[in-house]
Amino acid sequence: xxxxxxxxxxxxxxxxxxxxxxxxxxxxxxxxxxxxxxxxxxxxxxxxxxxxxxxxxxxxxxxxxxxxxxxxxxxxxxxxxxxxxxxxxxxxxxxxxxxxxxxxxxxxxxxxxxxxxxxxxxxxxxxxxxxxxxxxxxxxxxxxxxxxxxxxxxxxxxxxxxxxxxxxxxxxxxxxxxxxxxxxxxxxxxxxxxxxxxxxxxxxxxxxxxxxxxxxxxxxxxxxxxxxxxxxxxxxxxxxxxxxxxxxxxxxxxxxxxxxxxxxxxxxxxxxxxxxxxxxxxxxxxxxxxxxxxxxxxxxxxxxxxxxxxxxxxxxxxxxxxxxxxxxxxxxxxxxxxxxxxxxxxxxxxxxxxxxxxxxxxxxxxxxxxxxxxxxxxxxxxxxxxxxxxxxxxxxxxxxxxxxxxxxxxxxxxx
Amino acid sequence: xxxxxxxxxxxxxxxxxxxxxxxxxxxxxxxxxxxxxxxxxxxxxxxxxxxxxxxxxxxxxxxxxxxxxxxxxxxxxxxxxxxxxxxxxxxxxxxxxxxxxxxxxxxxxxxxxxxxxxxxxxxxxxxxxxxxxxxxxxxxxxxxxxxxxxxxxxxxxxxxxxxxxxxxxxxxxxxxxxxxxxxxxxxxxxxxxxxxxxxxxxxxxxxxxxxxxxxxxxxxxxxxxxxxxxxxxxxxxxxxxxxxxxxxxxxxxxxxxxxxxxxxxxxxxxxxxxxx
Amino acid sequence: xxxxxxxxxxxxxxxxxxxxxxxxxxxxxxxxxxxxxxxxxxxxxxxxxxxxxxxxxxxxxxxxxxxxxxxxxxxxxxxxxxxxxxxxxxxxxxxxxxxxxxxxxxxxxxxxxxxxxxxxxxxxxxxxxxxxxxxxxxxxxxxxxxxxxxxxxxxxxxxxxxxxxxxxxxxxxxxxxxx
Numbered sequence: 001x002x003x004x005x006x007x008x009x010x011x012x013x014x015x016x017x018x019x020x021x022x023x024x025x026x027x028x029x030x031x032x033x034x035x036x037x038x039x040x041x042x043x044x045x046x047x048x049x050x051x052x053x054x055x056x057x058x059x060x061x062x063x064x065x066x067x068x069x070x071x072x073x074x075x076x077x078x079x080x081x082x083x084x085x086x087x088x089x090x091x092x093x094x095x096x097x098x099x100x101x102x103x104x105x106x107x108x109x110x111x112x113x114x115x116x117x118x119x120x121x122x123x124x125x126x127x128x129x130x131x132x133x134x135x136x137x138x139x140x141x142x143x144x145x146x147x148x149x150x151x152x153x154x155x156x157x158x159x160x161x162x163x164x165x166x167x168x169x170x171x172x173x174x175x176x177x178x179x180x181x182x183x184x185x186x187x188x189x190x191x192x193x194x195x196x197x198x199x200x201x202x203x204x205x206x207x208x209x210x211x212x213x214x215x216x217x218x219x220x221x222x223x224x225x226x227x228x229x230x231x232x233x234x235x236x237x238x239x240x241x242x243x244x245x246x247x248x249x250x251x252x253x254x255x256x257x258x259x260x261x262x263x264x265x266x267x268x269x270x271x272x273x274x275x276x277x278x279x280x281x282x283x284x285x286x287x288x289x290x291x292x293x294x295x296x297x298x299x300x301x302x303x304x305x306x307x308x309x310x311x312x313x314x315x316x317x318x319x320x321x322x323x324x325x326x327x328x329x330x331x332x333x334x335x336x337x338x339x340x341x342x343x344x345x346x347x348x349x350x351x352x353x354x355x356x357x358x359x360x361x362x363x364x365x366x367x368x369x370x371x372x373x374x375x376x377x378x379x380x381x382x383x384x385x386x387x388x389x390x391x392x393x394x395x396x397x398x399x400x401x402x403x404x405x406x407x408x409x410x411x412x413x414x415x
Numbered sequence: 416x417x418x419x420x421x422x423x424x425x426x427x428x429x430x431x432x433x434x435x436x437x438x439x440x441x442x443x444x445x446x447x448x449x450x451x452x453x454x455x456x457x458x459x460x461x462x463x464x465x466x467x468x469x470x471x472x473x474x475x476x477x478x479x480x481x482x483x484x485x486x487x488x489x490x491x492x493x494x495x496x497x498x499x500x501x502x503x504x505x506x507x508x509x510x511x512x513x514x515x516x517x518x519x520x521x522x523x524x525x526x527x528x529x530x531x532x533x534x535x536x537x538x539x540x541x542x543x544x545x546x547x548x549x550x551x552x553x554x555x556x557x558x559x560x561x562x563x564x565x566x567x568x569x570x571x572x573x574x575x576x577x578x579x580x581x582x583x584x585x586x587x588x589x590x591x592x593x594x595x596x597x598x599x600x601x602x603x604x605x606x607x608x609x610x611x612x613x614x615x616x617x618x619x620x621x622x623x624x625x626x627x628x629x630x631x632x633x634x635x636x637x638x639x640x641x642x643x644x645x646x647x648x649x650x651x652x653x654x655x656x657x658x659x660x661x662x663x664x665x666x667x668x669x670x671x672x673x674x675x676x677x678x679x680x681x682x683x684x685x686x687x688x689x690x691x
Numbered sequence: 692x693x694x695x696x697x698x699x700x701x702x703x704x705x706x707x708x709x710x711x712x713x714x715x716x717x718x719x720x721x722x723x724x725x726x727x728x729x730x731x732x733x734x735x736x737x738x739x740x741x742x743x744x745x746x747x748x749x750x751x752x753x754x755x756x757x758x759x760x761x762x763x764x765x766x767x768x769x770x771x772x773x774x775x776x777x778x779x780x781x782x783x784x785x786x787x788x789x790x791x792x793x794x795x796x797x798x799x800x801x802x803x804x805x806x807x808x809x810x811x812x813x814x815x816x817x818x819x820x821x822x823x824x825x826x827x828x829x830x831x832x833x834x835x836x837x838x839x840x841x842x843x844x845x846x847x848x849x850x851x852x853x854x855x856x857x858x859x860x861x862x863x864x865x866x867x868x869x870x
Contacts, residue, residue, distance in 0.1 A: 274560045527742070
C-alpha cells in the first residue's frame with residue numbers, strides 16, 4: 001500500500017472534491033505511487049496486457065452486438081453481413097475473434113508465471129483464487145461467444161459441452177433442459193448465450209477489480225520471492241511500470257495485428273463457416289485451442305471407477321483440473337516462493353509446462369490408439385504435479401540460499 | 416534467466432521442426448493435395464483481377480445453375496479488389512435475374528446491383544429434387560468452410576507465413592481429381608468417384624477441357640486452368656475485402672513497430688538510472 | 692532510487708513528446724473505425740439511389756416508390772392540375788415556391804416528392820383513386836389535417852413546409868433516377 005498519501009490537492013476545487021470523493025487521491029495512490037519491486041521481470045507485464053485485452057474485447061463486442069442478430073435463422077448471415085458490409089466490420093469482427101485467442105495466450109503466460117514464482121503463496125492466496133475465478137469466467141464467456149456465429153462448430157460445441165451436465169446423477173437431465181431451454185440446442189439457447197456472453201465480461205471486470213485490490217494489499221511479488229523490506233526495494237508504479245507495461249502491450253499488439261489483418265481465420269475452424277445443422281455432426285469436433293488441454297483430460301477418462309461412470313469421471317476430471325488450482329496454496333508447502341531457488345522443483349515444473357502443451361496437442365487428435373494412452377499419462381501428471389510433486393518437494397527439497405533483500409539480489413546480479 | 420532460456424529452447428525446437436518438415440498437406444482420405452501458388456496467398460497477396468473475371472465466367476456458365484451465392488450482392492463484382500467489372504456490366508448482369516418481392520403487386524422485379532445473388536432453387540426441397548437428392552452447397556463462404564487438415568508443425572508454419580488459403584487448394588484439388596473408381600471401391604448409384612476425397616460424390620465432374628470460352632486471352636482452356644480460376648473466384652467470394660484488410664494491416668504493423676521502438680526507448684530512458 | 696534524472700532535458704523531452712504524439716495519432720486512427728461502423732453500411736448505401744420506370748403511369752395517375760425506406764410520390768399530372776398550380780399567387784403560400792421550381796424543366800407533368808408530411812412525418816392521402824385529396828386537389832394528411840395542392844405545396848393545416856423534393860433526374864423519357 002502507498003502508506004502515507006503523497007496526494008496534495010493543489011487548489012480549492014480539488015480540495016473540495018477530495019473531501020467528498022477522494023477519487024484523485026485514490027488514483028494517485030494506486031495507479032501512480034503503488035510501489036512495486038524494482039526487480040520484477042517482463043513476465044510480470046502480462047497483467048497489464050490482460051487488462052488491455054479485456055477492454056479490447058468489451059469494446060469490439062459492444063460494437064458487434066450493434067450488428068449481430070441472435071436468432072438461429074439470421075445469426076450466421078448477420079455475422080457474414082458484419083464481415084462484408086459493415087464499415088470496417090471485417091477488422092472489428094476479426095479483432096474480437098482473434099482477440100479471444102490472444103486473451104487466452106496472455107492468461108496462460110500470466111498463470112504459468114504465477115506457478116513458477118509461487119505467486120499463489122501466502123499472503124496472496126485470495127489474489128490467486130480470484131484469478132482462477134476470472135479464468136473460469138473467461139472460459140464460460142469464450143465458449144458462449146463461440147456459439148454465437150451459429151456455425152457447425154458453434155452448434156456441436158454447444159451440444160457437447162451442455163451435455164456434460166447430464167453426467168450429474170439424477171439432476172443432470174433437468175439441468176440440461178434448464179440450460180438450453182429446450183430438448184436440443186436451439187433458438188432459446190442462442191438467445192440466452194448471447195445475453196450471458198454480453199453480461200459475463202462485466203462480471204469479469206468486477207472480479208478483476210477485486211483481483212487488483214487483492215494485489216494492492218500485499219503488493220507485487222518478484223522473481224526472488226523475497227518480500228519487500230524497504231522503500232529501496234521498490235519503485236513507484238508510474239512512470240516505471242506504466243511505461244514498461246505499455247511497451248509490452250504495444251509489442252503484444254504486433255502478433256495480434258498479424259493475425260487480425262493477415263490470417264483472421266487461421267485460429268478458427270473451417271467447419272464454423274458451415275451453418276449449423278442439427279442433423280449432421282462434423283467429422284472431428286474440436287474446441288478452440290485454448291480449451292484443448294481440458295478437453296483432452298475429459299476424453300482421457302474412458303473407464304468406470306467403482307460407481308462413477310466414465311462420463312461422470314471425465315467431467316469430474318475436467319472441472320477438477322481447474323478447481324484444483326484454487327487449493328494449490330495449501331498443496332505447495334514449500335517456504336520458498338520462487339522456482340529460481342528450488343533446484344528440484346524446476347525440472348518438474350518444466351515437465352508440467354511441456355505436459356500441458358502435449359495435452360493441448362492431444363485434445364485436437366482423434367480419441368484413438370496412442371493418443372488415448374498419452375492423454376491418460378498427461379492427465380495423471382497434471383494431477384500428480386499438484387497432488388504429489390508439490391507436497392513432497394516441500395518436504396524433501398533443499399532450496400538454494402535466498403538473497404537477504406531485493407536490493408541485495410539486484411546488486412549481486414549487476415556485479 | 417533460466418525460464419527465458421527454456422522458452423527459447425522450446426521455440427528453437429519448434430522452429431527446427433518447421434524448417435525440416437516437407438511442404439505437404441494431407442487430403443481428407445484420398446490422395447495428397449497439390450498446393451497451388453495463389454496470387455492472394457501470404458502477406459503480400461492480392462487478387463488477380465483477370466483470374467477473378469475468368470473464375471466468375473466459369474461460375475456463371477457452369478456452377479451457378481445449381482450453386483447459389485447468397486451472401487454476394489451484384490454490386491460486389493464492381494468493388495475494388497475484386498473482379499472489378501464496370502458498373503454498367505454489373506447492372507446488365509443483375510438485370511438478367513429476377514427477384515421475388517412479395518411487397519410488389521407483380522410479386523417480382525428485375526434485380527439491381529444492390530440485390531443479393533438469387534438462389535437457383537426456391538427451396539431446399541426443390542434443390543434436392545433437381546439434384547438426385549443431393550443439396551448443392553452455397554458458394555458464398557465455401558472456400559473458407561473447406562480446408563486442408565494440416566498437422567503440427569505445419570499449422571504453425573502457416574500461422575507464421577499467414578497462409579490461410581487451404582480452402583482454395585481444397586477446391587482446386589477436388590475439381591481436378593475426378594477419376595474412374597479404382598477396383599474394389601464401391602460408389603453409390605449416380606455418384607462419381609473423386610480421388611481427392613477418396614470417395615464417391617453426387618456431383619459429376621463439372622469441368623472438361625474447352626468447356627468455357629475465355630475471350631481475348633491465350634490462357635489454356637483446360638480443366639486445371641478452369642479449376643484454378645474458379646477456386647480463386649470462390650476464395651474472393653468468401654473474403655471480398657482481403658486486399659483492403661491487408662493494406663490496412665501493413666500500415667498498422669509499421670505503426671506498431673515504430674511505436675514499439677519508441678516505447679522501448681522511453682522505457683529505457685526512464686529506467687536508465689535504476690539498477691534492476 | 693526514484694529520483695528524477697535531470698541530464699539532457701531537451702533530448703529526453705523530445706523523445707517523450709514524439710512518442711506521445713505518435714501514440715495519440717495512432718489511437719485516433721484506431722478510434723475512427725469504431726465510430727464509422729455506426730454509419731450506414733455498404734448494403735444500406737447501395738440503396739441510396741433507385742431507378743424507377745414511369746412508363747406505365749398514365750396521365751392523372753400516381754405511383755408510390757420506395758426510396759431509402761421512405762415513400763416517394765410520382766404523379767403524372769393533368770394539364771388542369773398544372774394550370775391550377777400556376778394560377779396560385781405566391782403571396783398566398785406559406786412556403787412560397789412557383790410550380791416551375793417544383794418540377795424539372797421540360798418534364799412539368801411529372802411531380803416527384805417524398806411522401807411524408809412536413810409536420811410530423813405521416814404519409815398523406817391522395818395517391819390512390821378515391822382517396823381524400825384535401826381542399827386543394829393535391830394531398831391531405833389525415834394525422835393533423837394538412838392540405839397540399841397539386842404541386843405538393845402546403846396550403847392549410849399545421850405543416851410548415853411544402854412536400855420535400857428528392858434529388859432526381861430523367862435517364863430517359865420513361866426512366867427516372869431518384870437519389
